[in-house]
Each structure stands twice: as structure tokens, then as C-alpha cells.
Amino acid sequence: MSHDLFDAQLTPLGWSxxxxxxxxxxxxxxxxxxxxxxSSPLLRTMQTAVGVFGGEKYTDGVNAPPLMVENAGHxxxxxxxxxxCPPFIAVETCREHLGVHPCDKRRSITExxxxxxxxxxxxxxxxxxxxxxxxxxxxxxxxALRGMKxxxxxxxxxxxxxxxxxxxxxxxxxxSMYSKECHPTIRDEVSKQCAAFSYSRxxxxxxxxxxxxxxxxxxxxxxxxVDRSMLGSYSPRFNxxxxxxxxxxxxxxxxxxxxxxxxxxx
Numbered sequence: 001m002s003h004d005l006f007d008a009q010l011t012p013l014g015w016s017x018x019x020x021x022x023x024x025x026x027x028x029x030x031x032x033x034x035x036x037x038x039s040s041p042l043l044r045t046m047q048t049a050v051g052v053f054g055g056e057k058y059t060d061g062v063n064a065p066p067l068m069v070e071n072a073g074h075x076x077x078x079x080x081x082x083x084x085c086p087p088f089i090a091v092e093t094c095r096e097h098l099g100v101h102p103c104d105k106r107r108s109i110t111e112x113x114x115x116x117x118x119x120x121x122x123x124x125x126x127x128x129x130x131x132x133x134x135x136x137x138x139x140x141x142x143x144a145l146r147g148m149k150x151x152x153x154x155x156x157x158x159x160x161x162x163x164x165x166x167x168x169x170x171x172x173x174x175x176s177m178y179s180k181e182c183h184p185t186i187r188d189e190v191s192k193q194c195a196a197f198s199y200s201r202x203x204x205x206x207x208x209x210x211x212x213x214x215x216x217x218x219x220x221x222x223x224x225x226v227d228r229s230m231l232g233s234y235s236p237r238f239n240x241x242x243x244x245x246x247x248x249x250x251x252x253x254x255x256x257x258x259x260x261x262x263x264x265x266x
Contacts, residue, residue, distance in 0.1 A: 037049050
């Protein structure tokens with residue numbers, strides 16, 4: 001693999017695809033719904049995230065840092081404003097397949113921050129890329145497990161409408177793992193990786209293909225994640241887990257119960 005592709009940037013064709021997706025996101029109304037943008041901390045994904053979901057062209061003198069400075073990554077693109085758009089977070093766990101390929105090795109966070117001033121890099125622990133190894137390609141199973149870890153973290157977010165800008169390989173293996181949570185009919189077909197299905201399994205085939213088909217460049221898919229353990233329940237964000245004190249401040253109903261119990265003992 002050529003080291004000229006180290007942390008590869010978007011090509012002119014890639015930027016053209018970004019512009020097309022941005023137009024779709026604007027026209028569809030999705031841009032107004034997104035509450036958070038999560039991006040893999042590689043140059044091409046952050047360029048994509050900013051290009052699709054960022055603000056308009058940045059103007060000097062605006063009292064807000066740009067999402068991306070002018071010509072970031074030798075892109076020849078104007079700076080992008082952070083105004084009127086959701087917050088952006090870089091997350092290490094949704095990176096592409098690690099190792100061997102120079103295009104999947106990231107720069108240091110110190111190098112990224114001046115290029116993407118308004119992206120939050122605080123969740124990334126190491127400045128340098130300590131995960132990428134030149135001679136070891138991450139196993140598919142390891143990518144899937146990393147994807148599950150990412151999804152577990154995603155559940156902790158309060159935002160409901162989240163855009164995730166990641167990579168084909170990472171998403172492929174993560175969604176393949178998630179397909180095991182589907183209806184048994186679909187799960188069986190996915191595990192078999194069958195090439196042919198009967199007509200009665202047409203619906204399973206469609207979902208199978210959806211899970212197993214790799215993402216194209218700048219492809220957008222919508223997913224609804226549901227925690228089945230929370231179905232029919234609601235937990236207001238302002239709830240507070242109070243405690244029952246042990247002293248004289250016992251609630252009256254509990255105090256009365258204790259008095260009855262003590263009377264019965266005597």
C-alpha cells in the first residue's frame with residue numbers, strides 16, 4: 001500500500017459526492033432534525049461530516065470557530081462555519097478497519113485541531129494513533145466487537161437524531177453483528193450467507209441484503225434503534241433517585257409500618 005495515501009483526503013470526486021449529499025440532506029429536511037454529528041477521526045470522514053452537515057461558508061469576524069478552515073487537507077475548499085448546525089464529536093471507536101493500509105492511519109489530534117477547530121476531540125485519549133499497526137490488519141471479528149462497543153456508547157447519548165459519519169468496512173461488520181438481533185428467520189439467513197431464497201423469504205432477503213451490502217461512497221442510510229427492554233416505559237430526564245433516611249425523617253407511611261411491626265413484637 002502506498003504511503004502517499006496516509007490518512008487519505010477526499011478527492012475532487014469525493015467532494016462532488018459530498019455536495020450532492022448535502023443538497024439531499026437540506027432538501028429532505030433532515031438537516032433541521034440532526035442533533036449531533038459523530039465522525040470517525042480520519043481526514044476524509046471529518047471532511048465529509050463537515051461538508052454534509054456543517055454550516056455555510058465561514059466569514060471572518062464571526063464570533064464562533066469554523067468547523068473546518070480553508071483548504072484543510074489541501075482540499076481547495078472554503079472554510080465551513082459552525083453556526084446553525086449541530087455539535088460535532090470525533091469518536092475513535094467508529095474508525096475504519098485498523099492496520100496495514102496507510103489510508104486508515106490517522107494524524108495526531110494536535111494536527112487535526114487547527115484544521116477542524118469546532119470539532120470536539122475530547123473523547124480521544126491518545127494524541128498519536130496508537131491503534132494502527134503497520135504489519136497487522138484488524139480481524140473482522142475485532143471490528144465487529146469494536147462496533148458493538150461503539151453502539152453501547154451510542155445508547156448513553158441523550159440525543160435522538162444522530163448522524164454518524166464512518167466507513168464502509170466498519171459499518172458492514174457492525175451491522176452484520178447487529179443482524180443477529182433480528183427476527184430468527186432473518187438471523188438464520190444472514191448467518192448462512194445464502195445466495196438464493198425462496199419467494200416466501202423475500203422480505204428476509206431484502207433485509208439481509210440491506211445489512212450485508214457494503215455502503216457506497218457518501219451513502220446515507222437511516223436506522224431506528226430500539227431498546228426492547230425499554231418498550232412501553234418512559235424515564236423523564238429530571239427524575240432523581242431519592243433515598244429513604246434511617247433516622248427521624250422516615251416517610252410517614254414507612255414510620256407507621258415500623259410502629260405496627262414493633263407493637264406486634266411486643
